[in-house]
Amino acid sequence: MARAEAPQRAGLRFGWRGVDPLLPIWRLLTSVRFALALLGFLAVAGLLSIVLPQVPAPMRGNEAAISAWLEVQKGTFGPFTEPFYRLGLFNVFSARWFLGGLAVLVISVCVCTANRFAPTWRNVTRPQERVPDGFFDRAATNRASLPAVENGADRLEATLRARRFRVKRFEEAGATYLFADRFAWAQLATFVSHLALIMFLAGGLISRVGGYTNALFVAEGTTSPIFAVSHPSQMQVEVVDAVGKFDAAGTPLDYRTELVIYQGGREVARGVTTVNSPMSYGGYRFHQAGYFGEGAGLRVQDASTGNTVYHEVLALEQLVPAAAIQVRDSQGRLLLDDVIVPTDFIDDASGTVITVPGDGSQFWVGLRPDAEQETWQMLVYPPDDVKASTLVPAGGTRSVAGLSFTFLEPTGLPSLSAPGLADDPDQSLVVMSQTPEGTPYLTALGPVDGQALTLYPEQPVEIEGRIYTFEGRREFAGVEVRRDPGVNFIWVAAGLLLAGLMVTFYVPRLRLWARVRGGETSLAGLAEKSGAFQGEARQLAEALGTQVVSEEGEGKDA
Amino acid sequence: MDPEENTTADEVDERPQRRREWSGGLRSVVLPLAILAAIVGGLWYWQNAGGAPAIDDAYGTVELPEAKNATGRPPVAEVGRAGPDFLLETPAGGTLRLSDLQGSPVLINFWASWCPPCKDEIPELVKAYDKYQGEGLVIVGVNLQEPDGAVRDFAQDFGMRFPIGIDRDGEVGDAWRLGGPSDGIPTSYFVDEAGVIRDFFYGPMTDDKLAEKLAGVLPEGAG
Numbered sequence: 081m082a083r084a085e086a087p088q089r090a091g092l093r094f095g096w097r098g099v100d101p102l103l104p105i106w107r108l109l110t111s112v113r114f115a116l117a118l119l120g121f122l123a124v125a126g127l128l129s130i131v132l133p134q135v136p137a138p139m140r141g142n143e144a145a146i147s148a149w150l151e152v153q154k155g156t157f158g159p160f161t162e163p164f165y166r167l168g169l170f171n172v173f174s175a176r177w178f179l180g181g182l183a184v185l186v187i188s189v190c191v192c193t194a195n196r197f198a199p200t201w202r203n204v205t206r207p208q209e210r211v212p213d214g215f216f217d218r219a220a221t222n223r224a225s226l227p228a229v230e231n232g233a234d235r236l237e238a239t240l241r242a243r244r245f246r247v248k249r250f251e252e253a254g255a256t257y258l259f260a261d262r263f264a265w266a267q268l269a270t271f272v273s274h275l276a277l278i279m280f281l282a283g284g285l286i287s288r289v290g291g292y293t294n295a296l297f298v299a300e301g302t303t304s305p306i307f308a309v310s311h312p313s314q315m316q317v318e319v320v321d322a323v324g325k326f327d328a329a330g331t332p333l334d335y336r337t338e339l340v341i342y343q344g345g346r347e348v349a350r351g352v353t354t355v356n357s358p359m360s361y362g363g364y365r366f367h368q369a370g371y372f373g374e375g376a377g378l379r380v381q382d383a384s385t386g387n388t389v390y391h392e393v394l395a396l397e398q399l400v401p402a403a404a405i406q407v408r409d410s411q412g413r414l415l416l417d418d419v420i421v422p423t424d425f426i427d428d429a430s431g432t433v434i435t436v437p438g439d440g441s442q443f444w445v446g447l448r449p450d451a452e453q454e455t456w457q458m459l460v461y462p463p464d465d466v467k468a469s470t471l472v473p474a475g476g477t478r479s480v481a482g483l484s485f486t487f488l489e490p491t492g493l494p495s496l497s498a499p500g501l502a503d504d505p506d507q508s509l510v511v512m513s514q515t516p517e518g519t520p521y522l523t524a525l526g527p528v529d530g531q532a533l534t535l536y537p538e539q540p541v542e543i544e545g546r547i548y549t550f551e552g553r554r555e556f557a558g559v560e561v562r563r564d565p566g567v568n569f570i571w572v573a574a575g576l577l578l579a580g581l582m583v584t585f586y587v588p589r590l591r592l593w594a595r596v597r598g599g600e601t602s603l604a605g606l607a608e609k610s611g612a613f614q615g616e617a618r619q620l621a622e623a624l625g626t627q628v629v630s631e632e633g634e635g636k637d638a
Numbered sequence: 639m640d641p642e643e644n645t646t647a648d649e650v651d652e653r654p655q656r657r658r659e660w661s662g663g664l665r666s667v668v669l670p671l672a673i674l675a676a677i678v679g680g681l682w683y684w685q686n687a688g689g690a691p692a693i694d695d696a697y698g699t700v701e702l703p704e705a706k707n708a709t710g711r712p713p714v715a716e717v718g719r720a721g722p723d724f725l726l727e728t729p730a731g732g733t734l735r736l737s738d739l740q741g742s743p744v745l746i747n748f749w750a751s752w753c754p755p756c757k758d759e760i761p762e763l764v765k766a767y768d769k770y771q772g773e774g775l776v777i778v779g780v781n782l783q784e785p786d787g788a789v790r791d792f793a794q795d796f797g798m799r800f801p802i803g804i805d806r807d808g809e810v811g812d813a814w815r816l817g818g819p820s821d822g823i824p825t826s827y828f829v830d831e832a833g834v835i836r837d838f839f840y841g842p843m844t845d846d847k848l849a850e851k852l853a854g855v856l857p858e859g860a861g
Contacts, residue, residue: 100662100663101663102663102666102667102668103660103663105667106660106663106666106667109667186674187671187674190670190671190673190674191666191667191670191671193670194666194669194670194673195659195660195661195670196659198659198661198665199659275677278674279677282674282677282678286678286682302752303751303752303784303785303788304752305750305752305782305783308822309782309808309811309816309822309823310782310783310805310807310808310809310812310816311783311808312807312808312809314782314783314807314808316752316783316784316785316788318788342784342785342788344783344806344807345727345783345784345785345786345804345806346785346786347785382761385797386797387761387764387795387796387797388795388796388797389761389796390757390761391757391795392754392757500754500757500758565682568681569678569681572681
């Protein structure tokens with residue numbers, strides 16, 4: 081009985097001339113061929129997503145970025161690039177045709193599962209308690225015979241009940257019939273597993289449709305929106321404190337960020353996010369995704385009005401080459417031990433004029449690559465005599481004008497070209513260094529022609545009508561904002577699947593029909609688990625103080 | 639007892655999982671889908687419980703009084719049409735309604751403190767306001783969805799003495815079609831004394847561009 085379309089029950093009906101318009105839909109959704117076609121369709125889609133390049137996640141929603149990405153793909157796909165993109169072949173898992181196919185699969189599985197429920201429920205709650213006599217002899221199923229024992233029917237019934245069977249007894253034509261059912265409810269576990277499958281699919285679908293990911297890079301003391309421009313669910317993420325801990329070798333030990341979330345103009349959440357423990361609010365998770373320690377807060381004010389005209393926390397992501405040097409006098413006394421911040425960029429050399437403390441003499445000190453562009457050399461000369469240049473290799477010491485210059489090592493100082501700071505963006509550069517005592521300071525090139533501004537924390541410098549203030553070193557946090565509305569579905573589905581499988585495998589249903597007639601007890605049964613019937617028959621025989629005399633079916637040799 | 643189920647076959651059907659049973663459209667199709675929808679809906683609600691705080695519906699885009707609509711056509715953010723009216727909270731707790739400003743040329747600037755181009759532009763707006771305030775110019779800064787404190791601090795820092803309203807849920811920004819093709823801010827609209835949009839600009843304006851655009855709404859000879 082592979083298919084039993086029962087007569088329509090009385091009750092609410094609709095349709096035209098008695099034909100229910102949902103019937104063809106139901107036939108389609110419960111068709112095995114249709115299910116296989118759907119699975120094949122989704123499998124091909126998955127294959128396409130592997131074979132064809134997919135638009136990187138961060139670019140999605142950004143038309144300019146996608147346009148640039150498509151330009152690159154034109155080298156491979158030529159005139160097909162645009163049609164492929166329009167068809168969603170470069171974005172398979174977000175394409176409407178894929179999501180539609182997945183949704184139909186979910187609906188199909190759901191309808192199939194629900195439609196199996198009624199017959200299965202009947203089978204559990206109203207099982208077939210009577211079978212014809214032929215079932216004990218001819219049915220291709222599990223069966224066994226036991227020799228006659230005294231009070232066989234009563235003792236068998238008692239034994240079955242003791243073995244946790246639900247037993248029904250019938251008397252007919254000199255024979256006693258018993259029906260015994262154990263763990264009938266376990267058959268419903270299949271629906272738990274099916275429900276889990278639906279939940280997995282629904283979870284994936286919902287994540288695709290309602291999921292959101294955005295990566296923020298936020299400086300301490302600043303906020304960033306989680307959506308570009310305006311959005312009904314817009315939130316502002318403020319980084320109160322970004323912390324990066326490192327060991328002596330510079331290996332990161334821990335990153336954590338204290339966050340405040342604002343929505344609708346007020347604070348709605350506050351907490352700490354770490355790599356392993358994201359902060360959550362309103363269905364969004366705020367993951368610690370990065371850390372950058374070389375930021376500098378810089379404010380410029382109009383000196384006449386006091387109005388701020390420039391205020392940024394600059395992420396000094398570039399490195400400018402600089403020389404770590406020591407200068408000693410003829411007696412070997414250490415006069416200078418510092419990293420030289422370059423302010424002059426001449427051809428391939430970068431350096432600055434330094435005044436040697438305690439001596440007062442000035443030199444241009446900088447770096448340039450060697451002829452092979454493989455190593456850095458230090459260049460030292462009196463400011464007005466470039467021809468008297470002395471080259472010092474890394475680790476080397478040279479004497480210049482009675483002083484000993486040691487080039488300890490080349491290093492990189494965090495820097496950034498800050499276009500908003502100077503009229504000519506090409507001429508602006510901000511470099512952060514620190515004094516031998518560890519105090520950070522900022523060197524700004526560009527705002528004032530021909531001068532490098534050196535700014536120490538919270539010590540404003542007024543020049544040419546502007547007040548420049550270095551507000552100190554600031555750290556940045558990389559925060560990944562993620563909303564995955566399907567994640568709870570997946571968790572619930574995983575739990576349901578586990579529960580369903582455990583019941584299916586470890587709580588097998590067993591049904592026995594027994595006929596006690598004359599000198600023989602015949603047993604026939606249906607077992608969900610291979611060998612369960614034979615094992616049960618032997619244990620029943622043992623409990624009755626006898627042995628199975630004949631048996632058929634799976635596991636008879638078990 | 640159902641005879642078909644219980645007594646007629648030698649073979650007991652041991653494959654109930656292969657049965658399917660048409661029980662009418664409601665039971666066989668609608669009911670399963672309703673159950674699925676209930677489960678998905680329930681979990682969705684659970685996922686989103688405790689979401690966004692309620693925002694006062696009184697604020698945002700409001701109906702433009704007919705008497706204040708010089709065009710007689712529905713307001714829309716297009717040149718030659720009356721701009722959509724709005725009522726917003728100010729960072730100080732007051733209110734700001736666009737239509738109340740009719741009679742003055744208005745520059746509506748959508749901005750946010752996290753937006754670098756906005757920060758580049760705001761000093762120019764501050765200068766323009768100082769320069770043209772005497773000519774009746776009103777600049778309205780519409781901040782996008784930031785906390786009051788952040789807006790207040792920023793406005794004070796940059797010397798923004800013109801009226802500022804906070805678009806709490808982004809509805810006003812949507813009504814005013816921010817960003818155009820670049821989908822971003824700053825965006826500025828130039829509205830004449832009758833409340834009709836005369837010009838707009840996407841992106842940060844230099845002082846020259848700002849002066850050029852303002853000339854379209856300011857009285858002749860202003861500045």
